[in-house]
Amino acid sequence: MSIKVRYFASLKEKLGRSEDTRIGSEVVSVRQLWRDCVPELSMPANLLAAVNMEYADLDTVVNDGDEVAFFPPITGGQAWR
Amino acid sequence: MAIKIVDEVFDPWLEIQSYQNTAAMTDQFGATCIFIGTMRDFNEGDHVKGMSLEHYPGMTERQLEKIVVEAQSRWPIIDTLLIHRVGDISPNEPIVLVAIWSSHRGDAYDANRFIMEALKSRAPFWKKEVLTSELERWVLKNTDGYKVN
Numbered sequence: 001m002s003i004k005v006r007y008f009a010s011l012k013e014k015l016g017r018s019e020d021t022r023i024g025s026e027v028v029s030v031r032q033l034w035r036d037c038v039p040e041l042s043m044p045a046n047l048l049a050a051v052n053m054e055y056a057d058l059d060t061v062v063n064d065g066d067e068v069a070f071f072p073p074i075t076g077g078q079a080w081r
Numbered sequence: 082m083a084i085k086i087v088d089e090v091f092d093p094w095l096e097i098q099s100y101q102n103t104a105a106m107t108d109q110f111g112a113t114c115i116f117i118g119t120m121r122d123f124n125e126g127d128h129v130k131g132m133s134l135e136h137y138p139g140m141t142e143r144q145l146e147k148i149v150v151e152a153q154s155r156w157p158i159i160d161t162l163l164i165h166r167v168g169d170i171s172p173n174e175p176i177v178l179v180a181i182w183s184s185h186r187g188d189a190y191d192a193n194r195f196i197m198e199a200l201k202s203r204a205p206f207w208k209k210e211v212l213t214s215e216l217e218r219w220v221l222k223n224t225d226g227y228k229v230n
Contacts, residue, residue: 053139
């Protein structure tokens with residue numbers, strides 16, 4: 001199972017990379033994906049996530065071939081959720 | 082409906098005229114409501130000399146289209162043109178254009194405002210300001226659209 005994980009804006013700068021690819025056989029949630037790919041940083045409280053370019057809950061299950069993105073609040077401020 | 086993400090300066094007035102001429106809506110519309118957002122040279126008490134607007138290619142277009150489709154389902158809109166800049170932007174350059182054509186002004190005003198507010202909270206854009214002091218900072222919060230006294 002291959003999942004592309006992308007990072008944007010200040011999060012991308014903080015991590016020093018714009019994407020990761022997660023290879024694995026077990027089913028994972030968006031939350032677990034963060035833990036696997038970004039072990040160096042605890043999840044920010046205002047983090048937003050998208051699966052296949054749609055806003056997604058952290059409990060959303062990710063499937064093979066999905067693109068998952070993590071990013072800070074957009075244009076600033078109002079979190080969409 | 083037309084939605085464009087552009088990485089160069091655009092002229093909103095030419096875009097509106099051009100779209101109106103080509104979109105085959107002559108004689109149908111009685112109201113055109115236009116919003117143009119332009120980059121200020123100040124924010125939160127500091128002078129700003131430039132801005133870099135990052136976005137999520139693909140998701141941005143998808144979210145903008147959903148917003149316009151939602152507006153078109155709520156108000157009887159004849160047509161919509163939405164243009165948004167990305168990349169490096171200087172003060173006085175237009176950032177966003179929303180133009181709505183409808184039969185009556187109320188629908189055009191309301192749909193335009195709806196699209197702008199939804200865009201601000203749902204479209205994945207991130208602003209980074211460059212101050213005249215050369216300091217760079219990510220913009221952390223939106224204004225509510227009114228002057229702060």
